[in-house]
Amino acid sequence: MIAKEFRELRRDRRTVAMLIVLPVVLLVVFGYAANFKVSSIPVVVTGPGASQAATLLREPTFHVIEVNPAAGESVARARLRDGQAVVAVVTGGHGPLVLMDGSQLFSVETAESALGRIASANAVASPRVEILYNPDLTTSWVMVPGLAGLILVFIGTLITSLGVVRERQAGTLEQLAVMPLRAWDVIAGKIAPYFIMAAVDLTIIVAIGMSVFHVPFAGNPAIFCLGAALFLLVTLGMGVLVSTLSQNQGQAIQLAFMLVLPQVLLSGLIFPVASMAAGVRWISYVLPLTYFIEISKGVMLKAVPISDLWQPIGLLALLAVVVLGLAVFRFRRDLAPGGRKQHAAAMREEEPAAS
Amino acid sequence: MTWGLREVSVTRGRKQAIADVTVPVDPARITVLIGGDGAGKSTCLEVLAGLLEPCSGTVFRPPKELIGYVPATAGFYADLTVQENLDFSASAYRLSGREYTAKAAELLEKTGLGPARRRLGGQLSGGMQRKLAVGMALLHTPGLLILDEPTTGVDPLSRAELWRLISGAAAAGTAVAASTTYVNEAARAAWVVLLEAGKAAANASPAQILKDVPGALGTATGSARPTPLSWRRGASWRVWAPDGRLPDGTQPVRPDFEDAVVTATLASERGR
Amino acid sequence: MDALAEARQATRRFGQITAVDAVSLSVRRGEILGLLGANGAGKTTLIRLLLGLLSPSRGVIRLFGEPVTIATRRRVGYVPQTLGLYAGLTVTENWNFTAAAFRTRRGGPLPGSIAAWRKDVVGDLPLGVQRQVAFAVALSHQPELLVLDEPTSGTGPLASARLWEGIREATDAGAGALVTTHNMEEAEQCDRLVIMADGKVVAEGTADEITAGRTVTGILARDWSGAFALLDAGGVAVELHGTVLRTGAPPALVAQLLSGAGIDATVETIPASLEEAFAAIVAAPDEVTALAAPATGQSPR
Numbered sequence: 001m002i003a004k005e006f007r008e009l010r011r012d013r014r015t016v017a018m019l020i021v022l023p024v025v026l027l028v029v030f031g032y033a034a035n036f037k038v039s040s041i042p043v044v045v046t047g048p049g050a051s052q053a054a055t056l057l058r059e060p061t062f063h064v065i066e067v068n069p070a071a072g073e074s075v076a077r078a079r080l081r082d083g084q085a086v087v088a089v090v091t092g093g094h095g096p097l098v099l100m101d102g103s104q105l106f107s108v109e110t111a112e113s114a115l116g117r118i119a120s121a122n123a124v125a126s127p128r129v130e131i132l133y134n135p136d137l138t139t140s141w142v143m144v145p146g147l148a149g150l151i152l153v154f155i156g157t158l159i160t161s162l163g164v165v166r167e168r169q170a171g172t173l174e175q176l177a178v179m180p181l182r183a184w185d186v187i188a189g190k191i192a193p194y195f196i197m198a199a200v201d202l203t204i205i206v207a208i209g210m211s212v213f214h215v216p217f218a219g220n221p222a223i224f225c226l227g228a229a230l231f232l233l234v235t236l237g238m239g240v241l242v243s244t245l246s247q248n249q250g251q252a253i254q255l256a257f258m259l260v261l262p263q264v265l266l267s268g269l270i271f272p273v274a275s276m277a278a279g280v281r282w283i284s285y286v287l288p289l290t291y292f293i294e295i296s297k298g299v300m301l302k303a304v305p306i307s308d309l310w311q312p313i314g315l316l317a318l319l320a321v322v323v324l325g326l327a328v329f330r331f332r333r334d335l336a337p338g339g340r341k342q343h344a345a346a347m348r349e350e351e352p353a354a355s
Numbered sequence: 356m357t358w359g360l361r362e363v364s365v366t367r368g369r370k371q372a373i374a375d376v377t378v379p380v381d382p383a384r385i386t387v388l389i390g391g392d393g394a395g396k397s398t399c400l401e402v403l404a405g406l407l408e409p410c411s412g413t414v415f416r417p418p419k420e421l422i423g424y425v426p427a428t429a430g431f432y433a434d435l436t437v438q439e440n441l442d443f444s445a446s447a448y449r450l451s452g453r454e455y456t457a458k459a460a461e462l463l464e465k466t467g468l469g470p471a472r473r474r475l476g477g478q479l480s481g482g483m484q485r486k487l488a489v490g491m492a493l494l495h496t497p498g499l500l501i502l503d504e505p506t507t508g509v510d511p512l513s514r515a516e517l518w519r520l521i522s523g524a525a526a527a528g529t530a531v532a533a534s535t536t537y538v539n540e541a542a543r544a545a546w547v548v549l550l551e552a553g554k555a556a557a558n559a560s561p562a563q564i565l566k567d568v569p570g571a572l573g574t575a576t577g578s579a580r581p582t583p584l585s586w587r588r589g590a591s592w593r594v595w596a597p598d599g600r601l602p603d604g605t606q607p608v609r610p611d612f613e614d615a616v617v618t619a620t621l622a623s624e625r626g627r
Numbered sequence: 628m629d630a631l632a633e634a635r636q637a638t639r640r641f642g643q644i645t646a647v648d649a650v651s652l653s654v655r656r657g658e659i660l661g662l663l664g665a666n667g668a669g670k671t672t673l674i675r676l677l678l679g680l681l682s683p684s685r686g687v688i689r690l691f692g693e694p695v696t697i698a699t700r701r702r703v704g705y706v707p708q709t710l711g712l713y714a715g716l717t718v719t720e721n722w723n724f725t726a727a728a729f730r731t732r733r734g735g736p737l738p739g740s741i742a743a744w745r746k747d748v749v750g751d752l753p754l755g756v757q758r759q760v761a762f763a764v765a766l767s768h769q770p771e772l773l774v775l776d777e778p779t780s781g782t783g784p785l786a787s788a789r790l791w792e793g794i795r796e797a798t799d800a801g802a803g804a805l806v807t808t809h810n811m812e813e814a815e816q817c818d819r820l821v822i823m824a825d826g827k828v829v830a831e832g833t834a835d836e837i838t839a840g841r842t843v844t845g846i847l848a849r850d851w852s853g854a855f856a857l858l859d860a861g862g863v864a865v866e867l868h869g870t871v872l873r874t875g876a877p878p879a880l881v882a883q884l885l886s887g888a889g890i891d892a893t894v895e896t897i898p899a900s901l902e903e904a905f906a907a908i909v910a911a912p913d914e915v916t917a918l919a920a921p922a923t924g925q926s927p928r
Contacts, residue, residue, distance in 0.1 A: 512906060
C-alpha cells in the first residue's frame with residue numbers, strides 16, 4: 001500500500017509542487033519577510049533645526065530622505081499623506097514635533113522605540129509625537145482594508161476558478177460552444193455573478209469594519225470603488241486563467257491556493273512590506289494585492305487624493321488588461337476553435353433544405 | 356448529402372484522429388457512427404458540431420441555431436432542476452414563450468420526466484439524465500441533431516426510450532448523426548459509418564454492409580483459436596476466410612450484421 | 628460441490644427498500660452467467676452480497692461452498708465498472724500491487740496481451756487497452772470465480788470479442804464467471820442469463836430459451852415516418868429500424884390504427900429480439916415463469 005501511494009504521488013505533479021513549494025515559500029517568508037520590525041523608515045525633516053535633527057536621526061532605523069529647513073508643518077503633513085515618508089520631524093516653533101503615519105502601524109511602533117532610545121542616548125527630552133490617521137494604533141484599522149482585499153482575492157481567484165472548472169468537468173462547456181452564444185456572452189455570464197457577489201461582500205466587510213471596529217472612511221469612496229473594481233478584474237482574470245489550466249476542481253484548488261498564499265503572506269496584509277528583506281521585497285511588488293492594500297488603506301485611513309494614487313491604480317489597470325486579456329484568450333480557445341485554420345480547410349455553412 | 360463530412364482529416368497533437376472520412380447526414384434519416392474506443396467517432400461528431408476545425412476536407416452544417424448537440428458526458432447541469440435546465444436551453448436558443456411552453460410540455464411527456472420536473476439533474480438516474488440532455492437538444496427543433504454515444508452504459512429500457520425519442524425526431528424531419536458502440540443500434544440506422552483507427556472501414560447502409568462481406572464465414576468449436584482471423588461468439592468461434600476457403604473443421608454460416616462489422620474492422624486492421 | 632458462487636433465497640433490505648428479494652442463483656465451473664436488469668433492479672446489490680461486501684438480511688450466500696471470508700475472497704477476481712486500476716501508476720506497477728495484495732508471486736511476467744504496455748501509465752492508455760489490463764490484473768492470481776461488471780462497456784465489437792476470448796480462456800480452464808451487462812450482444816456471449824427486476828429474478832435460461840415463442844409486430848410502410856408519428860402519438864411504443872417499424876403492440880391494434888389514418892402498410896408478426904424479450908419480461912414480470920430451473924444442466928451453444 002505504502003509503495004503504491006508513493007508511486008501515485010510521484011506522478012501527481014501539482015501535489016508534489018505543493019509538497020515542495022509550500023515549505024520553501026513558508027521558509028522564505030518566515031525567514032526573510034515575516035518581521036514586525038521595520039528596518040529603514042523614511043523620514044522627512046523640516047524647519048529651522050532640520051540639519052541638527054537629521055544628525056541626531058542618523059541611525060540604521062531611520063532613513064532620512066529629505067532635509068528641508070525652508071519647509072514647515074504643512075509640507076511635512078503632505079509628505080506623510082502621499083506616503084513618501086512615514087515619520088516627519090518638524091523643528092522650530094515650540095520645540096520639535098514628530099508626526100507619524102499611523103496607517104503604517106509597525107513602522108510607527110519601531111519609530112517610537114527608536115526615538116526613545118535616541119532621546120535618552122543624547123540626554124534630550126522626548127519630543128512631542130502626533131500620530132496621524134490612526135492615533136490609537138488600532139490593529140483592526142490597519143487590518144480591515146487588507147481583509148477587504150483578501151475577500152476579493154478569494155472570491156475572484158479561488159471561487160471563480162471552481163465555478164468555471166465545474167462546467168468543464170461536467171461536460172457542459174462543449175454544449176455551450178455549440179449553442180448560438182458568443183464566446184463573450186459565456187465569459188461575461190460566468191464572471192458577472194462573482195463580480196457582484198464580491199462587491200456585496202466587500203461592502204459588508206467595510207460596513208462591519210466601520211460600525212463594529214470604528215474604522216474610518218476618510219477618503220473618497222469613488223476612488224475606493226475604482227481600485228476595488230480594477231483589483232477584482234485582476235483576480236477574476238486569474239480565476240479564469242486557473243480554470244483554463246485545470247481539468248478538475250481538485251487541480252483548480254491547488255493552483256489557486258498556490259497563487260493566493262503568497263499574496264496573503266507577502267502583500268503587506270500581515271507583515272509590513274517595509275520590513276521585508278530587499279531580496280524578498282520584489283515579490284510583493286509583483287502581487288496585485290499589495291497595490292490594492294495601498295489604495296484601500298490610503299483611502300480609508302488617510303483620505304489620499306487620486307492624484308497620489310495614480311501609481312497603484314495604474315498598475316492594477318495594466319495588470320487587469322494583461323491578466324484578463326490572457327484569460328479571455330485561453331478561454332475562447334476552449335469554446336470556439338474557429339479562426340485556427342490549419343492547412344487549406346474549406347468550410348461551408350448552408351441553409352437547411354426547405355423545413 | 357445535405358450535411359456531414361466529406362473527406363475530412365483531423366490531426367490532434369501528433370496523432371491523426373481521422374483520415375479522409377466522409378459521413379453523410381440527411382434529413383429524416385439516422386446516420387450511425389460505430390467503432391471502438393479511440394476510433395474517431397467523437398472527433399467526427401465534434402467536427403460536425405463545429406467544435407473542431409478539420410485539417411482538410413469539407414464540413415456541411417446549418418447555422419448554430421439549428422444544431423442540437425448532446426456530448427458524451429453530461430450535456431445538462433447537475434445543479435439545476437429539470438425545469439431550470441430546459442429554461443436555460445430555451446433562452447440560449449432564444450425561443451419565444453409560446454414556442455417554448457408547447458415544446459417543453461411535449462418533451463417532458465415523451466421523456467417521462469414530467470414528474471421529475473423539480474428534481475436536480477444530478478439526482479436523476481443515468482438513463483433519465485441522458486433523456487434530459489436529449490430533450491434539451493431537441494427543444495429548439497433542430498434541423499441537425501448530433502449525439503455522442505447517447506446510450507453507452509445506459510440500461511436497455513432507457514436505451515429503447517432514448518431511441519424512440521431520437522427516432523421520433525428523425526420521423527419529424529430532423530437529420531440525426533449518432534455514435535454508438537452497440538452493434539444492434541447501428542443495425543437499425545439508415546446509414547452506417549464504421550470507424551477503425553480513424554479510417555472509415557465501411558460506409559454504407561446496413562443492408563449493403565451485410566452484402567459486402569468478402570470471403571466466407573464459418574463457425575468452429577474448441578478452446579484453441581482456429582485461425583488468426585477468428586473471434587469468440589458465445590461458446591464457439593467465428594472463423595473468417597477472406598479468400599473464401601474455410602479451414603477443415605469449420606461449418607459455413609451466414610454472416611449477420613455483427614459479423615459484417617467485425618470482418619470489416621479486421622479487414623481495415625490488416626490493411627494498416 | 629458444484630457451485631462456485633451461490634445465493635439461496637437471498638434477501639437484502641435497506642430500511643424500507645428491499646433491494647434483493649428472495650433471489651436464488653448459482654455460478655458453476657466452466658460457465659458464464661449473465662446478469663441483466665434495468666437500473667435499480669438489484670444487480671449491484673446482489674454482486675455485493677456475493678462478494679461479501681454486504682450481508683444478506685435473509686437467506687444464504689456461499690462462495691465455494693463456504694460463507695464469504697477473506698480466504699474465499701482471495702479466490703475471486705473482480706473487475707468493477709471503474710476498472711479498479713490506479714490511473715497514476717504504470718501497468719507493471721498495478722500488476723505488482725495486486726500481486727502483493729493477493730500475496731501471489733511478485734514480479735511474475737506480464738501476460739502477452741498487455742506486455743507491450745508494461746511501462747505505460749494506465750491513465751494514458753486508450754480505454755480498450757485499460758480494460759485488457761484490468762482483466763489481466765484480475766486474473767493474475769488465478770481466481771476460480773470471475774465477477775465482471777459491464778466488462779466491455781464502451782468498446783467496439785472487435786475489441787469486445789477479444790476481451791471475451793480472455794474470459795472464455797479462463798472458463799475453459801475451469802473458472803466460472805458472473806457478468807453483469809446492459810449490452811445484448813454481450814448477453815448473447817453468456818451461456819446462461821438471469822434477468823432481474825425490482826430485486827427479483829424474473830427470467831432465467833439461455834438467450835434462445837428466453838426469446839422462444841416471443842413475438843413482436845413488424846410494420847413495413849412507404850410512409851414510415853407518418854406511420855411512426857401516428858403510432859407514437861397514439862401512445863404505442865414504436866422503434867425505428869432503418870425504415871421498418873417494430874412494436875410490442877398486437878398486430879390487430881396496429882393495423883386498425885394505421886388503416887384508420889389511411890396509411891398503407893404491411894403488418895406482420897415476427898420473432899422478438901433478446902432486447903425486446905427483455906423489455907416485455909421486465910414490463911410484466913408477473914406473467915413470466917422461470918424458463919429453466921437452476922439445478923438442471925444447460926447445453927452450451
